[in-house]
Amino acid sequence: MVAEQINREYAMTNETLQIKKSFSVNINGLITTQFIQNGFGTGLQNRKNNALDKLPVNIMTADQNMILNPIVPLPTQKRMPNFDRLGGQPFAHHTSNPDNYFGNDIDDQMGNQHMSYVQRRNKSQFQQHNANSRDQDYGSSNDPDIWEPPTPPKYGVPQPRGIMGGGMGMGMGGMPPGIPQSNWGQQPRRQPQPQQRKPPINSVTRPPQGPQGGAVAGVKNKQNLLDKNRNYTKPWLSGAQSGENQKDVKPDQNSFLYTMYPDGNGPDSELIQMLERDVIDKNPQVSFNDIAELDDAKKILQEAVLLPILMPQYFKGIRRPWKGVLMFGPPGTGKTMLAKAVATQGKTTFFNITSSSISSKWKGESEKLVRILFEMARFYAPTTIFMDEIDAIAGARGGNEHEANRRVKAELLIQMDGVAVVSSAGANENQAEGERMKNVMVLAATNRPWDLDEAFRRRLEKRIYIPLPNELGRKQLFEINLKGIKMAEDTNLDQLVKKTKGYSGADISNVCRDAAMMPMRKKILEGKLSFEQIASLKHDEIDIPITQSDFLDALKNISKSVSKESLDDYAKWMAEFGCV
Numbered sequence: 001m002v003a004e005q006i007n008r009e010y011a012m013t014n015e016t017l018q019i020k021k022s023f024s025v026n027i028n029g030l031i032t033t034q035f036i037q038n039g040f041g042t043g044l045q046n047r048k049n050n051a052l053d054k055l056p057v058n059i060m061t062a063d064q065n066m067i068l069n070p071i072v073p074l075p076t077q078k079r080m081p082n083f084d085r086l087g088g089q090p091f092a093h094h095t096s097n098p099d100n101y102f103g104n105d106i107d108d109q110m111g112n113q114h115m116s117y118v119q120r121r122n123k124s125q126f127q128q129h130n131a132n133s134r135d136q137d138y139g140s141s142n143d144p145d146i147w148e149p150p151t152p153p154k155y156g157v158p159q160p161r162g163i164m165g166g167g168m169g170m171g172m173g174g175m176p177p178g179i180p181q182s183n184w185g186q187q188p189r190r191q192p193q194p195q196q197r198k199p200p201i202n203s204v205t206r207p208p209q210g211p212q213g214g215a216v217a218g219v220k221n222k223q224n225l226l227d228k229n230r231n232y233t234k235p236w237l238s239g240a241q242s243g244e245n246q247k248d249v250k251p252d253q254n255s256f257l258y259t260m261y262p263d264g265n266g267p268d269s270e271l272i273q274m275l276e277r278d279v280i281d282k283n284p285q286v287s288f289n290d291i292a293e294l295d296d297a298k299k300i301l302q303e304a305v306l307l308p309i310l311m312p313q314y315f316k317g318i319r320r321p322w323k324g325v326l327m328f329g330p331p332g333t334g335k336t337m338l339a340k341a342v343a344t345q346g347k348t349t350f351f352n353i354t355s356s357s358i359s360s361k362w363k364g365e366s367e368k369l370v371r372i373l374f375e376m377a378r379f380y381a382p383t384t385i386f387m388d389e390i391d392a393i394a395g396a397r398g399g400n401e402h403e404a405n406r407r408v409k410a411e412l413l414i415q416m417d418g419v420a421v422v423s424s425a426g427a428n429e430n431q432a433e434g435e436r437m438k439n440v441m442v443l444a445a446t447n448r449p450w451d452l453d454e455a456f457r458r459r460l461e462k463r464i465y466i467p468l469p470n471e472l473g474r475k476q477l478f479e480i481n482l483k484g485i486k487m488a489e490d491t492n493l494d495q496l497v498k499k500t501k502g503y504s505g506a507d508i509s510n511v512c513r514d515a516a517m518m519p520m521r522k523k524i525l526e527g528k529l530s531f532e533q534i535a536s537l538k539h540d541e542i543d544i545p546i547t548q549s550d551f552l553d554a555l556k557n558i559s560k561s562v563s564k565e566s567l568d569d570y571a572k573w574m575a576e577f578g579c580v
């Protein structure tokens with residue numbers, strides 16, 4: 001029955017092609033006739049005879065194959081894009097493979113010859129376009145669908161500072177003490193080819209690699225690398241915090257990069273450098289006293305995040321630390337400040353992660369980046385990992401989502417699970433200090449909690465609402481913002497507090513800033529002084545006390561930024577998913 005249908009379809013196709021031939025001979029006649037006359041058709045004819053008998057339904061129209069001459073057999077290997085998904089052989093081609101659209105080289109001794117000039121040009125342009133965009137996005141040797149795992153150090157056993165835990169991929173056991181347990185030991189599915197990859201902007205060009213992949217560069221290169229890459233002072237690397245002379249301290253000795261790669265150079269050094277540069281803040285310097293009100297949130301964070309860092313022996317078993325804490329609420333209410341205050345008070349290293357820091361130019365490497373990031377967090381432990389706007393990283397997973405995004409999320413979920421395991425594993429009195437060193441806490445913030453993927457919501461076990469400031473909070477916000485600012489006697493903060501109902505902390509900061517500029521603005525508006533003259537005024541001349549009318553003017557300029565409707569949405573979400 002099926003065979004009959006195939007035969008019928010084949011006959012019909014042949015007939016159509018015969019008709020087309022009468023047209024196509026005029027266009028392609030020269031090439032095809034010559035081609036067959038030269039005997040090139042013979043093998044192909046055999047191939048037709050052999051292949052078509054065995055062939056599954058794989059007959060394509062002339063347009064799809066771009067073959068206009070019916071004498072020439074239909075290319076058995078050319079398939080419509082995604083054909084393989086329908087039950088053919090395993091799908092091996094990326095959908096952007098031009099062969100799927102333009103025919104592969106069927107074997108290219110004939111494929112291209114049967115294309116018109118326009119078809120050949122299109123194929124070539126398409127290939128070029130694909131190559132260019134792939135290079136732009138991933139570097140010339142990277143396939144976005146094939147992730148490189150972190151590359152193990154090539155310099156023997158690193159000397160980690162207090163790393164005991166490992167990535168989840170390896171579990172907890174099996175590695176000698178002192179070696180970071182992680183996915184780093186896994187066999188890479190694809191070896192990185194650093195020589196072919198384009199270095200990202202601002203990155204350091206690697207020195208020539210030795211036969212084992214190790215850098216040939218010596219101490220001099222190491223210093224150059226440092227100089228080029230860290231052209232600004234990092235207090236936490238230079239020992240400024242401990243009051244040591246900056247010049248006497250070699251920053252490389254303490255960093256994760258130089259622990260993994262003693263000369264600062266290795267397959268993942270660019271990723272690590274980027275993380276050290278853009279993500280780590282060892283000295284956030286925000287105190288809880290700088291934050292107005294939010295007493296409930298402060299208490300919860302102290303209990304959920306700070307105490308497990310300070311007394312890990314207590315937080316074990318059923319009292320294990322929370323896997324993560326989510327702060328949600330309107331924008332500008334102090335979520336980031338709270339996270340920084342936690343890090344400051346707990347004397348932890350602060351990792352500030354946004355969706356852009358684990359995507360953008362590192363497209364194609366984000367999954368590995370996440371893994372390295374958590375390795376670094378353990379290295380610099382105790383660490384607070386703060387994921388700002390987590391909805392952008394961990395939004396609900398959908399059918400249309402890119403494979404790369406799904407993998408990043410999966411890796412994040414695995415790592416978040418690992419954090420809780422490492423933090424709570426086997427703590428006892430004697431291990432207290434070691435446990436403290438290992439502690440990594442995950443804090444997240446969002447303005448759109450309803451967009452969060454359920455799996456992330458589950459792992460962010462504490463979910464705290466950070467609301468707009470109430471009267472007391474607004475008064476404290478004015479006081480904090482106006483610290484050290486000269487105020488006229490007529491200023492009435494209570495009136496301002498009433499007038500700023502519905503304003504966020506960030507809105508109130510803006511009001512104070514605007515009011516503080518009013519005296520200078522007035523001078524400009526008076527028109528008596530030019531900009532140059534104003535710029536040359538002494539500080540005392542322009543540092544005029546702010547009056548109540550300055551504040552009222554500022555309030556006219558700055559409206560509240562949060563809508564009533566969104567407040568209702570937060571309240572609803574809190575009622576449904578809140579957990580304090």
Ligand SMILES: Nc1ncnc2c1ncn2[C@@H]1O[C@H](COP(=O)(O)OP(=O)(O)OP(=O)(O)O)[C@@H](O)[C@H]1O
Pocket residue numbers: 290291292293294330331332333334335336337338388445446447477480504505506507509
């Ligand atoms: N409770 C607060 N106490 C003191 N300052 C605050 C407070 N809330 C907001 N601010 C002010 O608003 C600014 C923004 O705060 P922050 O970045 O912490 O808000 P956020 O909630 O993280 O905002 P977003 O959700 O948009 O990231 C701060 O720099 C600070 O000036």
